[in-house]
Amino acid sequence: MSPISRGFHGRRREPAEQSSRVPPGQYVTQDFPVLSAGPTPRTALDNWSFSIRQSGNTSKSWTWSELQDLPVEDVTADIHCVTRWSKLDTRWRAVSVDTLLAQVEHNARYVLAFCDGGYTTNLPLADVTAGQAWVAFDYDGEPLAPEHGGPARLLVPHLYFWKSAKWVRGLELLDKDEPGFWETYGYNMYGDPWREQRYAGD
Amino acid sequence: MAGTAVRGRLTWQVSAVTALIDETASVKTIELQAPDWAGHLAGQHLDVRLTAEDGYRAERSYSIASAPGEPVALTVERLEDGEVSPYLTEELRPGDDLEIRGPVGGYFVWDGDDSVTPLMLIAGGSGVVPLRSILRHRSNLRSTVPVRLLYSARSLADVIYRDELDQEGAGVEVIYTLTRQQPQGWTGHRGRVDKSMLSEVAWPPDQQAIAYVCGPTPFVETVASSLVGLGYPAQRVKTERFGGIGGS
CATH class of the missing domain: 3.40.50.80 (Nucleotide-binding domain of ferredoxin-NADP reductase (FNR) module)
Incomplete structure (x- = not known):
């Protein structure tokens, strides 16, 4: 039972029409904050590719232009950062992870997204399939800015936003769950905002 | 990227405000007595949770200002349009309870290894x-x-x-x-x-x-x-x- 904070009244109540869309402990922001552990990597599109790997081998990879030639979807989603901001109705152009995985034979149960700069994050396969995850390259009608993960980032809006890895370069398909970068430093292996799975053990 | 794994569930705990120190016109340091604090590394942060009488809650993260081994201290800048920082810098008094949870984050830390570089x-x-x-x-x-x-x-x-x-x-x-x-x-x-x-x-x-x-x-x-x-x-x-x- 939490003690009452003497003299605290709070003022940032969400309007009723929003509150059902805002997970516990979050507040709505109009900004698009930036969080990352190191410098922003910058990879020229000519040198960019997206790969799907299994057992250390590349099963399939796409150049930037090959990725653009795949079916592109317009995605509108609410996003929720573990640092407590949520942003509603964000608009992206993206290729579905389903489209990419359809070109690879596999029996994987988990994926580890890997990125420029060495960042990784882990997700169950069931959370990046069935129309729940994308490789996104446009945000709000513009090419995705480098500080927000451009040229391309993973977009998995139903999990905390650190799972939507910036500067993504591919997915490694795995039989077993392996912690990624923030997961190694005490953040939750799964990260469901509706269950407030911020840290290990939540 | 090797790191110190932080494992085990972090639970909310009630700390007591022991002192408030004016740092600048808009910044205060809040010193806490946290009996259940398990220690922290230099550079980590923690979460603060405020609860209003009607049950409304607001949570934010703040960097820990004190060194490992020292009592937990936060240094908070008042943001004019903020919800939590004005409370922490203007309303909070010594003796008040403050709910905290942490430490959080294991990457932006210095572990005290001076065999390494500047x-x-x-x-x-x-x-x-x-x-x-x-x-x-x-x-x-x-x-x-x-x-x-x-x-x-x-x-x-x-x-x-x-x-x-x-x-x-x-x-x-x-x-x-x-x-x-x-x-x-x-x-x-x-x-x-x-x-x-x-x-x-x-x-x-x-x-x-x-x-x-x-x-x-x-x-x-x-x-x-x-x-x-x-x-x-x-x-x-x-x-x-x-x-x-x-x-x-």
Whole structure:
């Protein structure tokens, strides 16, 4: 039972029409904050590719232009950062992870997204399939800015936003769950905002 | 990227406010007595939770200002449009309860290993808070690792921990840059941190320094990319950002 904070009244109540869309402990922001552990990597599109790997081998990879030639979807989603901001109705152009995985034979149960700069994050396969995850390259009608993960980032809006890895370069398909970068430093292996799975053990 | 795994569930605990210290006109340090605190590393942060009488809650993260082994302390800047920081800096009194949870984050930390290379600490505004934990830890350990702190503040009156920083001993160089207002006769740096200032102030890349950069996002973006441009390997530039997150 939490003690009452003497003299605290709070003022940032969400309007009723929003509150059902805002997970516990979050507040709505109009900004698009930036969080990352190191410098922003910058990879020229000519040198960019997206790969799907299994057992250390590349099963399939796409150049930037090959990725653009795949079916592109317009995605509108609410996003929720573990640092407590949520942003509603964000608009992206993206290729579905389903489209990419359809070109690879596999029996994987988990994926580890890997990125420029060495960042990784882990997700169950069931959370990046069935129309729940994308490789996104446009945000709000513009090419995705480098500080927000451009040229391309993973977009998995139903999990905390650190799972939507910036500067993504591919997915490694795995039989077993392996912690990624923030997961190694005490953040939750799964990260469901509706269950407030911020840290290990939540 | 090897790291210290932090495992086990973090639970909310009730701490007691023991002291509030004015740092600047808009910044206070809050010292806490936290009987269930399991300790922290220099550079980590914690979560604060406020609960109103009607059950409404607000949570925010703050960097820990004290060194490992010292009582938990936070240093909080009041944001005009904030919900939690005005409460912490204006309403909170010694003796009040404050719910906290942590420590959180294991990457932006210095573990006290002075067998390694120099530290390049770069702060924008209240981004100095986790770096102060690192400096105090170094001092408590009597570490001899060489440190430079480049601290960007609007004016001298906005410098947090100024007395403490001015008393740092051998091996610690504190370099201020004042962006908006300089006192008469100021001979130090002025203006925002950029690549040319860093080329003058930062350890040369061949010193293999580790950089810790904390501040608002545009500050961190500029500093981190400038360090990489000067030859710092990206994995030796650790960043922590705040600001623009809707007002804490």
